[in-house]
Amino acid sequence: MRARHLICYSLAGSFVFTGCDRTAPAPSETPPVVVIPEAPVPAADLTHSVVRVNTTYQAWNPGQPWEKLEPRQRRSLGAVLKNHQVLTTAEMVADSTFIELESSDGRKLTPATVTAVDYEANLALLALDDDEFSADLEPLDLADDSKIGDELDIVQIENSGLPLITHGLIQSMDVVSNFLPGQYFLTYELKASMQTAASSFTLPALKDGKLAGLLTSYSSSDQLSDITATEIVRHFLADAADGDYVGFPSLGISTAALDDDKFRDWLGLDPQTGGIYISGVLKGGAAEAAGVQVGDVVTSIAGFEVDPTGYIQHPIYGRLFWSHLVRGAQPVGATLPLEVIRNGEKQTLEATLTRRESSLVPLHTFGEAPRFVVKGGLVFQELTRDLLRSFGKEWRDNAPLNLLEAYDNPEAFEDRMDHVVFLAGVIPTPATIGYESLRNLIVTEVNEQPIRDMKSLAQAFETVPANGLHTIRFDDQEVPIELDESVSTVVDGQLLQRGLSRLSRLE
Structure with a gap:
């Protein structure tokens, strides 16, 4: 599932402001000219760097919580990493009862266990304990961060074991929700013409032979793919390295855009002032601890000026929604300077990012029996x-x-x-x-x-x-x-x- 953010959603908090339903304006960069090959091209050197992930999962019946639904299966392609680890999406392991890895040629099978999972960012890390299975595997290194115009390669494996590579160019970048509603993370939008092939539920994306991210959705009509950005993958892997995964931080606010002239006049803002309006502050969250109040206008985050639509100008990604400065660019515990206007006066606040989330209505209950x-x-x-x-x-x-x-x-x-x-x-x-x-x-x-x-x-x-x-x-x-x-x-x-x-x- 894929959804663009709404400006009025709390992209770095844990609840939303529903006073508007306008979608955010598209980034202003002019998309590069894209040349799409007629079909994916064969590749012969990636069969040991990807594995098939076969999952059996069984969710609980929402209408009859005392019983489970029928078991179902998913199949995808995971990226082989160092230390006998495989990267896939959280969607692949949600409510799983059994996870099996399969070599690209289909000759080897081995069970796998989940060592870290982030349902919000839609990433999961699998571990295998089979020396024979992993003997021929060649781990992928992580690529550098990409920018608009960079070329990525999408990897597919046919049932015959034939690897296929689809070339595409990054057309734009945005913060996108692709699994859990309301959870938005930096995503590359890739223009590429793909064909139907086995193991296509989730696919690795490479840049110069290194892992750049995971494909989470593909629109055949638009020939557009959403790729979880390298920075999000890097953050996830670094957090999971010590075996105690924490997750991405939140600021704990709900916001509204300031692109309405009457709203700006009511707030007393001059035409040159940008920012985001704070419509709600989560109790116990990072923003409340920093002294952020409802009615504040945040004009700058971590030194980045925020325009009236909530966008900042990033040195690598270009025009990007402000939430990435919280969910993606920083770990839990990082200090984030905020410039705010309160009652016409400018103030500087410092927020220490936390994982405080509202537990009133859980975002997910994967693997948990309903009460x-x-x-x-x-x-x-x-x-x-x-x-x-x-x-x-x-x-x-x-x-x-x-x-x-x-x-x-x-x-x-x-x-x-x-x-x-x-x-x-x-x-x-x-x-x-x-x-x-x-x-x-x-x-x-x-x-x-x-x-x-x-x-x-x-x-x-x-x-x-x-x-x-x-x-x-x-x-x-x-x-x-x-x-x-x-x-x-x-x-x-x-x-x-x-x-x-x-x-x-x-x-």
């Missing part, structure tokens, strides 16, 4: 981004507004709850008569006990009121519902007898 409680036929779950995605490809348009509000604006909920527990659905039973149409309601109290997570919900149901009726209250709903304890207990036993594997999962 839930079934009580009398009422099905309660903790809200995750994966659950929101179950509303379809256009989940941002189809998902309930109250659940999207919790996802987009966690700061409005974090004082009341640690995770969002909501009534996901109702199984028709004698205990739920009249409640069959209820769903997607955020739970705030059960038996006058505040609900902060799934554990607190289960504990609240353990306290049976004197009248035998559990009282359940929901956010933005004045009238609570009641659930008969004696009837629901009988129903729970019947649900287990009829095939429900369990009634809860709290961890």
